Amino acid sequence: MQENKNVNYLTAKESRQISRENRRITNQIEKNRNRRNIPEAEYLTNMQDDGNVVEFDGLKTYFYTDIGVVRAVDGISFNIPKGKTVGVVGESGCGKSVTSLSLMQLVQRPQGQIVGGEIRLNMGDGKAYDVARMPTEQMEKIRGNMVSMIFQEPMTSLNPVFRIGVQLDEVINLHNPEMSKELIKARSIEMLDTVGIANAEGIYQRYPHELSGGMRQRVMIAMALVCSPQLIIADEPTTALDVTIQAQILDLLRNLKDKINSSIMLITHDLGVVAEMADHVVVMYAGRIVEQGTAQEVFLNPVHPYTVGLMASKPVVNREVERLYSIPGSVPNPINMPNYCYFRDRCDRAFDKCVGKYPPYFSVSPTHSVACYLYEDQQHAK
Amino acid sequence: MQNEKAPERNEKKHVSTDNILEVKDLKKYFPIKAGLLGRLVGQVKAVDGISFSIKRGTTMGLVGESGCGKTTVGKTILRLNDKTSGDVLFNGEEIFELSNRELRAKRPQIQIIFQDPYSSLSPRMPVGEIIGEAVKEHNIVPDDKFDDYITRIMESCGLQAYHKDRYPHEFSGGQRQRICIARAIALNPDFIVCDEPVSALDVSIQAQIINLLADLQKEFGLAYLFISHDLSVVEHISDTIGVMYLGSMVEYGKTEDIFENPLHPYTKALFSAIPTPDPTVKMDRIILEGSIPSPANPPLGCKFHTRCAHRMEICETEVPKVFDFDGHVVACHLYNKEKDR
Numbered sequence: 001m002q003e004n005k006n007v008n009y010l011t012a013k014e015s016r017q018i019s020r021e022n023r024r025i026t027n028q029i030e031k032n033r034n035r036r037n038i039p040e041a042e043y044l045t046n047m048q049d050d051g052n053v054v055e056f057d058g059l060k061t062y063f064y065t066d067i068g069v070v071r072a073v074d075g076i077s078f079n080i081p082k083g084k085t086v087g088v089v090g091e092s093g094c095g096k097s098v099t100s101l102s103l104m105q106l107v108q109r110p111q112g113q114i115v116g117g118e119i120r121l122n123m124g125d126g127k128a129y130d131v132a133r134m135p136t137e138q139m140e141k142i143r144g145n146m147v148s149m150i151f152q153e154p155m156t157s158l159n160p161v162f163r164i165g166v167q168l169d170e171v172i173n174l175h176n177p178e179m180s181k182e183l184i185k186a187r188s189i190e191m192l193d194t195v196g197i198a199n200a201e202g203i204y205q206r207y208p209h210e211l212s213g214g215m216r217q218r219v220m221i222a223m224a225l226v227c228s229p230q231l232i233i234a235d236e237p238t239t240a241l242d243v244t245i246q247a248q249i250l251d252l253l254r255n256l257k258d259k260i261n262s263s264i265m266l267i268t269h270d271l272g273v274v275a276e277m278a279d280h281v282v283v284m285y286a287g288r289i290v291e292q293g294t295a296q297e298v299f300l301n302p303v304h305p306y307t308v309g310l311m312a313s314k315p316v317v318n319r320e321v322e323r324l325y326s327i328p329g330s331v332p333n334p335i336n337m338p339n340y341c342y343f344r345d346r347c348d349r350a351f352d353k354c355v356g357k358y359p360p361y362f363s364v365s366p367t368h369s370v371a372c373y374l375y376e377d378q379q380h381a382k
Numbered sequence: 383m384q385n386e387k388a389p390e391r392n393e394k395k396h397v398s399t400d401n402i403l404e405v406k407d408l409k410k411y412f413p414i415k416a417g418l419l420g421r422l423v424g425q426v427k428a429v430d431g432i433s434f435s436i437k438r439g440t441t442m443g444l445v446g447e448s449g450c451g452k453t454t455v456g457k458t459i460l461r462l463n464d465k466t467s468g469d470v471l472f473n474g475e476e477i478f479e480l481s482n483r484e485l486r487a488k489r490p491q492i493q494i495i496f497q498d499p500y501s502s503l504s505p506r507m508p509v510g511e512i513i514g515e516a517v518k519e520h521n522i523v524p525d526d527k528f529d530d531y532i533t534r535i536m537e538s539c540g541l542q543a544y545h546k547d548r549y550p551h552e553f554s555g556g557q558r559q560r561i562c563i564a565r566a567i568a569l570n571p572d573f574i575v576c577d578e579p580v581s582a583l584d585v586s587i588q589a590q591i592i593n594l595l596a597d598l599q600k601e602f603g604l605a606y607l608f609i610s611h612d613l614s615v616v617e618h619i620s621d622t623i624g625v626m627y628l629g630s631m632v633e634y635g636k637t638e639d640i641f642e643n644p645l646h647p648y649t650k651a652l653f654s655a656i657p658t659p660d661p662t663v664k665m666d667r668i669i670l671e672g673s674i675p676s677p678a679n680p681p682l683g684c685k686f687h688t689r690c691a692h693r694m695e696i697c698e699t700e701v702p703k704v705f706d707f708d709g710h711v712v713a714c715h716l717y718n719k720e721k722d723r
């Protein structure tokens with residue numbers, strides 16, 4: 001057994017060494033973060049385009065685990081324009097949730113750290129903050145107010161021991177401390193009404209376990225939208241729901257988005273949902289963006305072999321295929337990522353160029369870019 | 383479904399060579415008990431009179447929202463639950479009339495693959511033992527050929543022979559599902575209940591598992607009952623489809639018939655709710671109001687009438703009859719007139 005050493009196996013000594021090194025790095029970052037009265041200048045930045053709500057620029061979020069550093073998000077850049085829906089697609093473990101959690105500063109610390117890049121958040125009044133450097137107190141004012149999040153599991157993300165009303169009131173109260181109790185209650189009930197809950201006053205008094213999955217997800221949406229945020233992050237909002245309920249919830253999200261004029265960052269693995277909701281699509285693979293463009297471009301003319309494979313492997317109603325295409329192999333180990341294209345070993349169109357370093361982005365059209373050497377020559381003239 | 387099929391019940395012992403499984407008017411009620419003495423206060427009608435049959439070597443898909451009783455049907459067929467009434471004929475034999483000893487002998491022929499590959503494998507057993515345990519128990523192969531047999535089964539499911547000594551936690555979700563499939567296949571079954579085998583997996587892994595199931599079907603002539611809520615997967619894999627709503631089968635027929643010409647309003651709504659991965663297609667959505675009613679207290683008459691767009695007066699009082707249009711079966715009052723003609 002000795003000659004073929006298992007790469008997944010670590011000796012106790014190696015493991016200790018990694019832990020010590022990790023602690024050194026994370027302690028340093030934490031110390032830097034926990035300083036008091038960080039001046040605004042440190043996290044003030046400028047938007048590249050004022051029409052965007054959020055700009056991710058080279059974001060890197062790493063997890064320092066005891067078996068090595070996991071590069072969950074490794075240098076991704078994309079923009080979320082005002083009033084648009086951006087869909088982030090990818091398989092589990094590709095870093096789509098970590099991207100959204102980085103934006104909310106909810107990454108599990110101290111193991112998980114944003115180690116590079118900027119997340120520029122448009123504050124509306126000509127100012128822009130870099131979320132990656134923002135102190136926690138400042139972030140608390142933004143979280144739930146400017147940017148809010150709808151989580152995947154409506155069953156576990158509501159507190160079981162508080163009534164629905166109390167949980168909704170809390171959000172309003174935190175961000176509008178001057179409002180009176182009656183006003184807050186009226187606002188909560190109005191919000192429950194907006195998300196299509198028939199008996200809003202009755203539901204206000206209920207506990208989460210008394211509601212069905214679809215109703216709970218509606219309450220979650222009400223909670224996310226109560227402060228009219230500029231950006232709603234919907235992290236797999238319908239994965240736990242049935243198709244008929246999913247259709248209801250997607251319809252609701254679409255209508256409410258237009259009503260309060262905000263943007264949606266929709267994270268999902270369901271290509272159908274993305275096609276239906278999103279204006280722009282970002283395809284992620286192993287912590288990097290492999291392809292991005294408008295929904296039309298990505299769905300009608302997918303260029304990256306991974307995107308093509310992903311589309312072909314999903315059975316579609318009324319499209320007869322004898323056998324589904326399946327992408328061979330599986331995602332590489334996140335700790336020992338290769339230094340060439342992460343998809344090369346599974347790619348059926350790999351060629352000699354793919355031996356080199358990870359491909360840069362080539363644009364196929366002004367809005368459509370792909371990280372694959374196949375398109376190096378087809379560069380669209382800018 | 384009960385109205386039409388009732389007279390056939392006398393021919394219970396009739397051995398049909400065509401159908402591997404026949405389910406007739408199957409009912410399964412779960413009691414609701416309350417208070418200190420466990421008084422019976424009601425019943426959850428999880429499965430309320432459904433009938434269907436599966437031909438040898440074919441796949442039947444069972445679709446419906448969560449809580450409509452799909453899984454209960456699967457479990458009751460395997461006699462993992464007791465039935466309340468009705469018949470389950472496997473190869474023409476009533477499963478619920480078998481003695482324990484006979485049932486044990488039958489077990490290898492009917493297998494199940496569960497939804498969650500994370501919780502359905504014992505974390506303390508190496509994979510070889512997980513797959514081989516039942517093979518030894520039922521003496522499927524002689525002892526001296528046992529190792530080769532397990533290796534062969536694992537290879538046909540896309541696993542390597544050296545995986546035998548590993549534990550389930552060392553595998554990814556897709557590989558675990560392969561182990562579950564290998565465990566079922568190892569007993570040389572005729573019929574497998576697949577209870578949402580791909581719902582917990584990623585799209586690209588889903589395709590691998592679906593292809594594997596299709597290959598195995600060809601190789602071993604298996605019949606599947608494929609339970610899923612993902613309609614596109616069901617369309618791809620099934621020959622016939624049953625659509626369930628609140629414990630009843632509302633529509634049943636060949637896959638092409640059902641997808642090209644859905645008859646029941648619920649089926650229509652269900653199909654229109656499937657998101658299509660094509661941004662140019664804008665579908666006319668039929669969005670159902672509200673959610674599925676409680677099976678403990680289902681609506682009178684047609685169970686679907688509370689959410690139906692084509693509701694008539696009769697729907698609120700009378701249980702719809704079952705109409706058979708050349709093997710395409712539907713239970714809905716909308717077709718009362720057409721059938722009279």
